[in-house]
Every structure is written in structure tokens, then in C-alpha cells.
Amino acid sequence: MTDARSIPLSSLTGRSATMRDVAAVAGVSLKTVSRVVNQEPVVDPRTAERVERAIEELHYRRNGLARNLRKGIRQLTVGLVIEDLSNPFYGTLAQAVEDVADRNQHAVIVISSREDSSRERRLVSELVRRGVDGVLVVPASRDHRYMEPDIRRGVRFVFLDRSPRGIDVDTVLIDNRAGARRGVEHLIKHGHRRIAFVADPLANETSEERFRGYRDALASAGIAVDQDLVRTGSLSVESAEASMHALLELPQPPSAVFTQNNRNSVGVIRAIGAARASIALVGFDDFDLATMLPVPVTVVANDPDEMGRRGAEMLFERLGGESGPSRRVFIGTRLIPRGSGEIRPAGVKTGNGP
Amino acid sequence: MTDARSIPLSSLTGRSATMRDVAAVAGVSLKTVSRVVNQEPVVDPRTAERVERAIEELHYRRNGLARNLRKGIRQLTVGLVIEDLSNPFYGTLAQAVEDVADRNQHAVIVISSREDSSRERRLVSELVRRGVDGVLVVPASRDHRYMEPDIRRGVRFVFLDRSPRGIDVDTVLIDNRAGARRGVEHLIKHGHRRIAFVADPLANETSEERFRGYRDALASAGIAVDQDLVRTGSLSVESAEASMHALLELPQPPSAVFTQNNRNSVGVIRAIGAARASIALVGFDDFDLATMLPVPVTVVANDPDEMGRRGAEMLFERLGGESGPSRRVFIGTRLIPRGSGEIRPAGVKTGNGP
DNA sequence: TTGTAAGCGTTATCAA
DNA sequence: TTGATAACGCTTACAA
Numbered sequence: 001m002t003d004a005r006s007i008p009l010s011s012l013t014g015r016s017a018t019m020r021d022v023a024a025v026a027g028v029s030l031k032t033v034s035r036v037v038n039q040e041p042v043v044d045p046r047t048a049e050r051v052e053r054a055i056e057e058l059h060y061r062r063n064g065l066a067r068n069l070r071k072g073i074r075q076l077t078v079g080l081v082i083e084d085l086s087n088p089f090y091g092t093l094a095q096a097v098e099d100v101a102d103r104n105q106h107a108v109i110v111i112s113s114r115e116d117s118s119r120e121r122r123l124v125s126e127l128v129r130r131g132v133d134g135v136l137v138v139p140a141s142r143d144h145r146y147m148e149p150d151i152r153r154g155v156r157f158v159f160l161d162r163s164p165r166g167i168d169v170d171t172v173l174i175d176n177r178a179g180a181r182r183g184v185e186h187l188i189k190h191g192h193r194r195i196a197f198v199a200d201p202l203a204n205e206t207s208e209e210r211f212r213g214y215r216d217a218l219a220s221a222g223i224a225v226d227q228d229l230v231r232t233g234s235l236s237v238e239s240a241e242a243s244m245h246a247l248l249e250l251p252q253p254p255s256a257v258f259t260q261n262n263r264n265s266v267g268v269i270r271a272i273g274a275a276r277a278s279i280a281l282v283g284f285d286d287f288d289l290a291t292m293l294p295v296p297v298t299v300v301a302n303d304p305d306e307m308g309r310r311g312a313e314m315l316f317e318r319l320g321g322e323s324g325p326s327r328r329v330f331i332g333t334r335l336i337p338r339g340s341g342e343i344r345p346a347g348v349k350t351g352n353g354p
Numbered sequence: 355m356t357d358a359r360s361i362p363l364s365s366l367t368g369r370s371a372t373m374r375d376v377a378a379v380a381g382v383s384l385k386t387v388s389r390v391v392n393q394e395p396v397v398d399p400r401t402a403e404r405v406e407r408a409i410e411e412l413h414y415r416r417n418g419l420a421r422n423l424r425k426g427i428r429q430l431t432v433g434l435v436i437e438d439l440s441n442p443f444y445g446t447l448a449q450a451v452e453d454v455a456d457r458n459q460h461a462v463i464v465i466s467s468r469e470d471s472s473r474e475r476r477l478v479s480e481l482v483r484r485g486v487d488g489v490l491v492v493p494a495s496r497d498h499r500y501m502e503p504d505i506r507r508g509v510r511f512v513f514l515d516r517s518p519r520g521i522d523v524d525t526v527l528i529d530n531r532a533g534a535r536r537g538v539e540h541l542i543k544h545g546h547r548r549i550a551f552v553a554d555p556l557a558n559e560t561s562e563e564r565f566r567g568y569r570d571a572l573a574s575a576g577i578a579v580d581q582d583l584v585r586t587g588s589l590s591v592e593s594a595e596a597s598m599h600a601l602l603e604l605p606q607p608p609s610a611v612f613t614q615n616n617r618n619s620v621g622v623i624r625a626i627g628a629a630r631a632s633i634a635l636v637g638f639d640d641f642d643l644a645t646m647l648p649v650p651v652t653v654v655a656n657d658p659d660e661m662g663r664r665g666a667e668m669l670f671e672r673l674g675g676e677s678g679p680s681r682r683v684f685i686g687t688r689l690i691p692r693g694s695g696e697i698r699p700a701g702v703k704t705g706n707g708p
Numbered sequence: 709t710t711g712t713a714a715g716c717g718t719t720a721t722c723a724a
Numbered sequence: 725t726t727g728a729t730a731a732c733g734c735t736t737a738c739a740a
Contacts, residue, residue, distance in 0.1 A: 061508025064485015091445030131418020
């Protein structure tokens with residue numbers, strides 16, 4: 001028997017209409033509705049017409065879940081958790097992930113953590129609840145053991161840009177420490193000894209590693225770290241700008257700055273420009289317009305595209321059955337001298353150090 | 355009866371394990387497996403232990419589809435089709451969409467069309483097959499009737515940045531024509547009469563509208579369009595740069611340029627910089643570093659964030675049951691004078707215009 | 709051309 | 725503490 005008689009129109013308020021409801025209203029069987037919705041050509045046009053009207057009347061929408069469930073379709077979806085899509089670094093990374101996913105017939109759910117670790121936890125478990133096959137994460141949190149149960153349930157994780165802690169999964173990293181060291185050494189080579197460091201809070205692994213590189217470079221040149229010159233805590237262009245302004249107002253301002261990412265670079269450039277100061281600058285991360293500023297910006301460039309691509313490839317290898325031990329891939333950096341990093345200290349005493 | 359005896363381990367190769375399979379291996383009922391997976395605290399630890407082992411052994415993964423179906427949850431997913439995530443304009447737009455979606459408990463599947471209309475068609479139907487509740491589209495194609503069947507099936511569409519053709523759906527538009535007109539008028543006001551137009555191919559509605567605005571401004575100033583000064587067809591920074599180089603080598607080069615988007619602006623700036631020319635520039639679309647170039651760039655700024663936000667809000671209103679006639683929302687533009695648009699024509703006759 | 713019945717993999721109900 | 729059984733909304737056999 002059909003439910004034709006048992007579902008009065010009025011009962012539909014609240015929940016959304018199903019094929020059953022449509023069938024009841026149109027006075028046909030559920031299967032006929034299915035045929036119409038799927039454009040199977042066997043249906044009598046007049047029957048189809050009645051069904052169409054009922055669909056309209058009830059605002060019927062097909063439930064894709066039920067459909068795919070019956071069809072035995074796997075989700076073919078991966079998650080990507082990043083900080084903020086409006087940052088071109090992550091935009092480029094996301095685009096690369098999407099390219100690889102598309103080639104593997106997968107869709108990408110992109111989710112932004114806003115650098116909030118509790119939000120990250122919530123979002124990751126959301127993704128898993130949705131049944132994604134794998135997740136690419138640029139982690140905001142510092143302890144990732146919460147992913148353990150999901151991993152045991154078969155969800156694959158790949159970490160990007162920052163290392164996993166407490167779990168053992170594939171990771172793509174930038175050699176942040178070496179890159180930063182190289183950038184700062186470049187400044188030292190050009191005669192600087194008072195070199196400031198403008199960065200995100202060190203709570204962040206990337207920032208930390210780049211700070212280590214900064215210290216490495218200073219240490220091997222016999223320069224002591226001057227805490228006045230270290231400004232960490234810039235989470236926006238504006239705060240980086242403020243940090244730089246503060247540096248310029250020091251009794252003994254720096255002659256050079258190393259910035260920890262493109263956001264910080266932009267802020268610092270603004271401040272230097274506004275103060276019409278001549279300060280050398282090397283920034284981590286390349287950015288589109290670095291070449292056409294008054295003084296083109298010397299950068300330590302990394303490759304978000306390559307990072308996304310390699311990460312996604314590793315994920316799909318895992319989803320394809322690869323089961324070896326977890327891997328760590330390093331994406332190289334390169335120093336691109338463009339002018340700002342080659343400015344020499346303002347006509348002062350060269351050879352200040354020991 | 356349970357299927358305990360009827361499913362030998364070996365039969366599991368191929369399809370992925372279900373709760374039934376786990377139950378069979380652990381020698382418990384399906385419901386008990388469900389309890390363990392969902393961490394319901396009532397299960398005997400030893401039973402749970404056995405189940406956990408079976409889960410591990412079979413690489414069991416919960417099927418999110420079935421779960422949500424049973425729970426009466428819809429997909430809670432929307433699609434976003436854009437051109438290219440690595441373009442900050444779309445990155446910002448996507449971030450805004452994600453914010454609104456998140457507030458509405460929805461996830462966003464982001465997909466890039468690469469400005470390819472057949473790819474767009476394929477991707478949209480992919481999204482619909484996946485059962486997304488709605489789709490936000492920045493269309494690459496010029497005829498959207500192919501979405502009609504999906505609309506009838508209840509999938510909601512919202513168009514962004516470009517108008518739908520052949521279907522009637524909610525749309526968020528930038529007033530491209532008025533914005534471009536205003537930008538070009540700004541140049542005319544500063545004494546220019548030879549104003550070039552550097553743009554994407556006009557096959558694109560945005561480009562077309564901005565070209566109309568360009569012509570509007572010239573027409574109302576009594577200036578004829580000089581085809582030599584119209585360069586459409588730049589799909590990359592490099593090609594825009596080449597276009598500008600070509601313009602500079604004309605017997606009578608332009609004294610000003612209006613660029614149709616940020617990509618074109620960047621290319622044109624590079625060419626002007628390389629040639630050390632003094633050419634006025636107003637660009638459509640703001641970009642991060644526009645303020646800190648040698649000559650800060652005057653732009654007609656639109657607001658991708660606002661566009662994504664309004665579009666997503668409209669989509670969720672529809673998903674929430676709103677069923678009025680389709681709406682067209684316009685996002686305003688504003689002219690931001692920064693320097694490059696206020697350069698006057700090189701030492702020539704001022705007061706050239708009517 | 710139309711309809712009946714079974715089943716996709718889960719969770720909810722209720723009984724044991 | 726555990727389990728049998730019925731949903732969830734749809735598609736697929738197979739009849740009628």
C-alpha cells in the first residue's frame with residue numbers, strides 16, 4: 001500500500017517534503033515521482049505534469065544524502081583547514097590542493113580556523129562527522145592527539161606548514177629555520193648588526209622556527225640578541241606597522257629588519273615609507289607587488305603552491321592504499337635579492353662588532 | 355537473526371566495512387557497535403574492547419551519509435564556484451562566504467572554474483550530484499539554462515559578480531558600468547583625452563560592463579573611442595604588461611590608462627615602471643599594496659567581502675524558506691584617489707576638453 | 709506505463 | 725548491559 005491517504009497536506013508543515021509526500025499529493029506511487037525527478041523518459045507526460053505540479057506546490061527538494069547512500073557512493077571529499085582564505089598564501093595553497101583533488105575526483109571542503117585552536121578542533125571533528133576521506137591541516141593548535149580516534153577510524157591526515165604533535169602523520173614543511181637564517185645572514189653580510197625581527201606571536205611554530213633562524217644567524221656572527229629589536233605579536237598589517245613605528249622611535253633604532261611573513265612585511269614597509277626612513281628589509285614570503293615598490297623587496301620565498309600540491313598528493317597516495325611509515329617532506333626556500341635587502345647601514349661606523 | 359555467521363571475513367574485500375561487519379567479527383549486535391563508535395557510556399569495557407579491535411582489524415569507517423540521513427540532517431553544504439582561489443579577490447570573497455556558512459552550520463565546497471564554461475557545467479552538476487543545498491556561482495559561462503533542472507529539483511542558486519542568463523535567480527552585482535565610468539571621468543577631469551583601456555577579453559560580462567562605462571565617460575566628454583587604445587584579452591599579469599608595452603610604443607601613446615581589474619593593474623604598473631614613463635592610472639579593484647607603490651594607485655574599489663557576505667546571506671534566506679521573486683543586489687564602488695589617477699598629461703595644453 | 713518490495717548504513721525505540 | 729526491529733529518503737530489481 002502507498003501512504004497516499006495517510007498524509008494530509010496540512011501535516012507537511014515543519015519537516016520538508018519527501019517523495020512520498022509528492023506521490024501522495026499527485027496521486028501516484030513514490031517510484032513514479034522518482035522517475036519524474038530523474039527524468040526517466042518512460043513516464044506519461046500527463047502523469048509527469050501532475051507530479052511536477054505537486055513538486056512545486058510542496059517545494060520538494062531531493063535529499064542527496066539518501067540518494068547517494070542507496071547508490072553506494074563514497075563521499076569523495078577531503079577537508080582543508082587553513083587559517084584564512086583571504087590571505088593569498090593560503091589562497092594559492094588552497095588552489096593547488098583543489099587542482100590535485102579535482103584530478104582525483106574529489107571535492108574540497110575549505111574551512112578556516114582563524115588561528116583559533118579550539119575552533120580548529122571543532123572544525124576537524126565536523127569534517128570527520130561529515131565523512132570526509134581525509135583532511136589537510138595547517139594546524140593552529142599545538143597538541144594534536146585529539147585526532148587520534150579519527151585516525152583509528154580510518155580518516156587520513158596530512159599536516160602542512162607546521163609539525164604534528166602527539167600523532168604521527170605525513171607532513172609538508174618549509175625549512176623555516178634555514179630560510180630565516182639565510183635571510184638574516186644576507187643582512188649581516190651587508191654590514192648590519194642592529195637587525196630587528198617583526199613577527200607573529202611565537203606561540204606559533206612557524207614563527208618560532210623563523211625566530212630560531214634569526215638567532216642562529218646572529219649567533220654565528222657573534223651578535224647578541226637585543227630584546228628591544230624583537231617584536232612578536234603582530235597578527236595584522238596594522239600591528240606590524242605599529243611595531244615598526246615603535247622600532248623607529250628607539251633611541252638606537254635598527255638599521256635593518258627581518259619580517260616573518262608577508263603580512264608583517266606589508267606593515268613594516270608602510271611604516272618605513274611613512275617615516276621616509278632608509279632601513280634594509282628582508283621578508284619571509286614573497287608577495288605579488290614586492291618587485292614594484294619604491295625599493296623592491298628582498299624576500300625569502302617559499303612556495304605555497306608546491307606545498308599544497310605535495311600535501312594533496314601525499315593524501316591521495318594514502319587514500320589509494322599507501323601504508324608505509326609517515327613521511328616528512330621539505331619544501332625549499334630561496335633568497336631573492338631585489339634591493340631592500342641590499343641597503344647598507346646609514347653612513348655609520350662600519351665594523352661595530354667584536 | 356544477525357548476519358554474524360553469514361559474513362566471512364574474506365568477503366569484505368572490495369567494499370568497505372560496515373557496522374554489521376564489525377558486529378559480526380566482534381560477535382556482538384550492530385547496535386552495540388553503534389554504541390561503541392558513538393562513545394555511549396553504557397557499554398561494558400570488555401565488550402567495547404572487542405569492538406574496538408574489530409574496528410581496527412577491518413579498517414572500519416563510519417558512513418557519514420547514512421548517519422546524517424537517519425538523523426534527519428540535510429547535507430548542510432553549499433558549493434562555491436569561482437574562477438581561481440589564488441586571486442585575492444576570490445580568496446576574500448570565499449572567506450566571507452565561509453564565515454556566513456559557518457554561522458549557518460554549513461560547510462563550503464570550493465571549486466574553481468578556471469574561467470572555463472564547460473568545466474563550470476561539469477562542476478555545478480558534480481556539486482548537485484553531491485547533494486549540496488545551494489550553490490554560489492561566479493559564472494564563466496554565458497548561458498545558464500542548464501541549471502534549470504537542478505533549480506526545479508530544489509537546489510538554490512545565487513549568482514555573484516555576473517548576471518544569470520536564461521534563468522531567474524538571486525544575484526549580487528557590482529555596479530561595474532557606473533564604477534568604470536566614474537574612474538574614467540576622474541582621468542578626464544584631470545585633463546586626459548587619450549585614455550587607454552586594458553582589460554580581460556570582452557567575452558566576459560564584467561569586462562563588457564566596465565568597457566561600457568569607459569565608453570560612457572568618453573562619450574559624455576565628446577571623446578571618440580580610439581581602437582588603438584583598447585586592449586582587451588589580458589588573462590594574466592604578463593599579457594597585461596605586454597599590452598601596456600605595446601601601448602607605450604604607439605606613435606601617439608596614451609597619457610592615461612584605465613585598467614579593468616587588479617591583475618591588469620599589476621601588469622600595467624610593471625610596464626610603466628620598467629619604461630619609467632609618467633602615465634596616469636586608475637584601476638578597477640583595490641589591492642593590498644596599492645598604497646605603497648612609488649606612485650600610489652588610484653582605484654575604483656569594490657568589496658569582494660561584502661559581495662560574498664550578501665550572496666551567502668541571500669542563499670541562506672532561500673534555504674530557510676524565503677520564496678519571493680528573485681532579487682538583484684548591487685554592491686557599491688568608491689573611487690579612492692591616491693596619486694596615480696591625479697597625474698596630469700605630460701606638459702601639454704591643459705584645458706583640452708569641451 | 710506504473711507499482712511493490714527490498715535495501716543502502718546508520719540511529720532510535722523498546723524490550724529482554 | 726545488550727539486542728531485535730523499525731525507520732531515514734531514496735534507488736534498484738522485478739512485477740503487474
